[in-house]
Amino acid sequence: MSSKATSEFSKYWMKKEAIPIYGIIGISALMVGYHITHKLTGNDIVYNHRKNPRPFLESPADYNPAYIKIKEKEVFDFSK
Numbered sequence: 242m243s244s245k246a247t248s249e250f251s252k253y254w255m256k257k258e259a260i261p262i263y264g265i266i267g268i269s270a271l272m273v274g275y276h277i278t279h280k281l282t283g284n285d286i287v288y289n290h291r292k293n294p295r296p297f298l299e300s301p302a303d304y305n306p307a308y309i310k311i312k313e314k315e316v317f318d319f320s321k
Contacts, residue, residue, distance in 0.1 A: 293299070
C-alpha cells in the first residue's frame with residue numbers, strides 16, 4: 242500500500258516541470274521565516290516580561306526602529 246501511495250504522489254505532484262516552483266516557494270518561505278524571526282526578536286518587542294520587563298531601557302538613546310533613516314539635513318523646508 243505504501244508504495245502505491247508514494248507512486249501516486251510522485252505521479253501527480255512531483256513532475257519535473259513543478260520542481261522550480263517548489264524551490265521558489267521554499268526559498269520565499271525561508272525568507273519570510275527569517276524576517277519574522279528577526280522582527281520578533283528586536284529591541285521593541287518583548288515576550289518574556291519576567292526576564293526583560295522594560296526593553297526600552299536597555300536600548301541605546303539613538304535607537305530608531307524605523308526602516309528609513311532620515312537625517313535633519315535631508316528634510317526640506319516647505320514653509321518658504
